[in-house]
Every structure is written in structure tokens, then in C-alpha cells.
């Protein structure tokens with residue numbers, strides 16, 4: 001990709017911050033299984049994978065809020081958000097890593113990026129109780145010097161705080177890093193923090209067209225980071 005290679009040529013690119021769900025990992029099958037197991041526990045109707053894909057990206061509390069809002073329409077008795085979220089966490093704990101898959105080329109591409117000396121971090125809105133295990137289950141742990149989850153700091157994406165925290169952690173300037181993500185939360189976080197971004201078009205983005213996001217570049221396969 002022109003953007004990444006030109007950044008590399010003038011040696012200004014020193015680190016890449018990656019989103020997790022919808023960027024590195026097709027996590028929707030695990031999340032959907034956990035959501036539907038939670039709904040089953042409360043005798044509620046299952047929801048489709050397609051709908052769940054639209055609700056991923058703002059963290060688990062928001063995902064469960066969207067699931068309950070959807071159920072509201074059928075006028076059934078609903079558990080509280082707190083109980084539904086606790087049940088979802090219990091279910092996600094059981095299924096995580098079982099049905100999710102890395103997108104094509106993720107391991108090979110991260111291996112090359114690491115070998116050329118780039119520092120890498122994960123900045124996800126996933127709750128911190130799950131992120132390390134998810135990374136481990138998919139052989140991703142070794143690539144990342146820093147992992148920030150949705151509840152690691154006082155604010156999550158699209159707030160710029162996680163990116164600002166990562167910049168300080170690596171002691172880098174804004175022009176030294178790029179954010180790679182699939183959704184409006186990632187691209188807005190990058191724009192809010194004043195760093196460049198690359199949007200992958202194969203993720204979730206709440207069912208909206210990722211080409212409409214104001215990223216510096218769009219890629220259709222993860223390995224295009226190396227083109």
C-alpha cells in the first residue's frame with residue numbers, strides 16, 4: 001500500500017495499533033453463540049448472526065444493550081441489563097476461541113511487520129477479562145507489546161484516550177503511528193487523536209459501508225498492509 005510504504009520509506013512509521021474484532025479476528029461467531037446462549041437461558045428468542053455483526057464494536061455492555069432493545073419489541077419479560085450482561089460473560093467465557101477465526105493472512109502479515117521492527121499494540125473495546133485469552137487462543141499474544149481493552153482506561157474508542165495512552169507508552173509522536181480498524185469507532189478514535197488510519201473493509205462497521213469512513217486508506221485483505 002502506497003500510504004504504508006511511503007511512511008516506511010521516510011522511516012517515520014514506528015508502530016501500528018490494531019483493533020481486534022472485525023480487523024484481526026472474525027469474532028462474531030463466538031459473540032453470537034454467547035449472545036444466543038444468554039437469550040436461551042432467559043427463554044428469549046435467538047437473534048441472527050447478521051444482526052449481531054451490526055451490534056459489535058462498542059464493547060460488551062453496549063452489545064447487550066442492543067440485544068435487549070431488539071427483544072423489547074416483542075413485549076416479553078426481559079432480564080435487567082446487569083443480569084443479561086453477567087450471563088453473557090459466563091457464556092462467552094465458555095465459548096470464546098471455539099468458533100472465531102483469524103482473517104486470512106493475519107499471522108503472516110504480523111510476522112513480517114514485527115520482523116521489520118515495528119512495535120504493535122491492540123486497542124480493542126472488548127472487556128479486559130476476555131482479551132488476553134482471545135489473543136492467546138489465536139496465537140496472537142507474542143506480537144503485541146501493549147494490549148488495551150474497553151475497560152483498561154477511563155474512556156474507550158472512539159475517544160482518543162487509548163491511542164494517546166499507547167503513544168505515551170511507546171514514547172512516539174502522532175506521525176509515527178497508524179491505527180488499523182474496521183469500524184467507525186477505530187477511525188474516529190484515530191481522527192480524534194490526530195493519527196493516520198487504515199480501514200479494513202471486511203469487518204463489521206455496524207452494517208454501514210466502511211468506504212464511507214474518513215480513513216487515510218482502505219484495504220480489502222489484511223495482507224494488503226504489506227503491498
Ligand SMILES: O=C(O)COP(=O)(O)O
Nearest residue numbers: 021057058059124125126
Ligand atoms: O465491541 C467489542 O466488544 C470489541 O470490538 P473491537 O475489538 O472491534 O474494538
Ligand SMILES: [Mg+2]
Nearest residue numbers: 019021022182
Ligand atoms: Mg472492530
